[in-house]
Amino acid sequence: MMHLFRSTALLVSASSLLFLTATTVSAQDLTPKYSNEFLNVGVGGRALGMGKVQVSLAQDATAGYWNPAGLLSQKAKYDAVLMHSELFSGIVKNDYAAFSMPLDEKSAIGISAVRLGVDDIADTRDLINEFGYIDYTKIRYFSVSDYAVVLSYARKIGNVEGLKVGANAKIIYRNIGSFANAWGFGIDAGVQYDKGNWRLGLMARDITTTYNSWAINADELRPTPGAPLDEIPTNRTEITLPTFVLGVGRLVELPGEFTALAAVDLEITTDGQRNTLVSSKVASIDPRAGLEIGYKNLAFLRGGVSNVQQIQSFTGSEAWKVQPSLGVGVALSGLRLDVALSQLAVEKLGGRTQTNNIIVSLGYGIK
Structure with missing residues (x-):
């Protein structure tokens, strides 16, 4: 148990050091909030x-x-x-694919690809022709899409059992x-430490x-003919500042071959x-x-809460809201099917609750 406390202190100290470095950059106020937010969905x-x-x-x-x-x-x-998932009543498509394998007993690699986009957006700037008539053949369609390819490497460090590090x-x-369009490049780093039924992580x-x-x-x-002239943006560099995630989880054996896995990030x-x-x-x-x-x-029932926000209603009153989620999973002969029900909004809009989003993922492991 003492070794677990020491490892926890190591993770917290590393997080604090990285945080102090990041705040120095943040103080310059050179970056927008929510940059590259598609990678946080x-x-x-x-x-x-x-x-x-x-x-x-994550394993x-x-x-x-x-991580x-x-x-x-x-x-x-x-x-x-x-x-594959469809958000905001199917308007936004979110797709993901990943593959991983070990290199040897102490290292592993992986590759991931993410695409989030909105397709078939109508460009109606030429809808009215030069004679003032509507010409539907002039409508053009385009997509707004974000892509990311992530190359991952993980390795066990030293002789500390259960300690692993990785980078993206x-x-x-x-x-x-x-x-x-924009091209970008970035690096992530992560640590995990397992001790008995405890799980610690820093990303x-x-x-x-x-x-x-x-x-x-x-x-x-x-601009659209006859419309006010908006300022056209110029080429620029967008900077995304660091984000740190500190997590702890514990697995508990229950009677009847049941297990409970609880975690907090x-x-x-x-x-x-x-x-x-x-x-x-x-x-x-x-x-x-989260709880699993x-x-x-073989079978799993899951739930979680996230996105704690203070919401102001139309009457001006404020209240704290959370975003709940539910999920089920089945694992059989290396095949894993996981379904989640998530709600992106944490408030009622116009008296109606935002439509739930269904996320389906399929995994397969080959021994």
């Missing part, structure tokens, strides 16, 4: 069913996204995961039709800051004050909690 039916609590738990191909150190804990020699190299491409996303270089096609951004952002439970100009902390009940490692 989350992947995998298991994770999203548990409120995105995964930094200490399959999805670890390349949540690359977890690649060393996967149970199969080769592991692959596919996911991210290549990002963002596209707004023919109007603008530092964009640890070196991530740079997106935007190129604007000014000719395509011409604390996400610390450094890009300015956010609407979170702990909020300041230096950093904001968003807590998340398993039976014989």
Whole structure:
């Protein structure tokens, strides 16, 4: 147990050091909030069913996204995961694929790909022709899409049993039709430590800051005829500041071959004050909690809460709200099917609750 406390102190100290470094950059106020936010939506039916609590738990191909150190804990020699989800009543498509494998007893690699986009957006600037008539043949369609390819590497360090470290190299491409596009690159780093039934994890996303270089096609951004002339943006570099996630989980054996896995994550952002439970100009902390009940490692029931926000109603009253999520999973002969029900909104809009989002992911491990 003393070794567990020492490892916890090591993770907290590492988080504090990285945090102090990040706040120095944040103080310069050179970056936008919520940059590259498409990479924070989350992947995998298991994770999203548990409120995105995964930094200490990930142990399959999805670890390349949540914490690359977890690649060393996967149970199969080769592991692959596919996911598709549709958000905001199907307007936004979110797709994900990942593969991982060990290199030897002390190291493993993985590759992940993420795409989030809105397709078939109508460009109606030429809808009215030069004679003042509507010409539907002049409507053009375009997509707004964000892509990321993540290359992951994990390795056991020294003789400390249960201690693993990992790193990601991210290549990002963002596209707004023919109007603008951006290329970016960033690095993540992660640590996991397992001791008995305890799981500890630390993930530092964009640890070196991530740079997106935007190129604007000014000719395509011409205004609608007769409309006021808007300012056309210029080429620029967008910087994403570091985010740190500290997590702890514990597995408990229950009677009747049942198990309970409970975990908590604390996400610390450094890009300015956010609407979170702990909020300041230096950093904001968003807590998340998840629970997974398993039976014989075959069937799973999951739940989680995340996205704690203070919401103001139309009457002006304020209240704290959380985003709940539920999920189920089945694992049989290396095949894993996970389904999550998640709700992106935490308030009622116009008296109606936002439509739930269904996330389905399929995983397969080959021993």
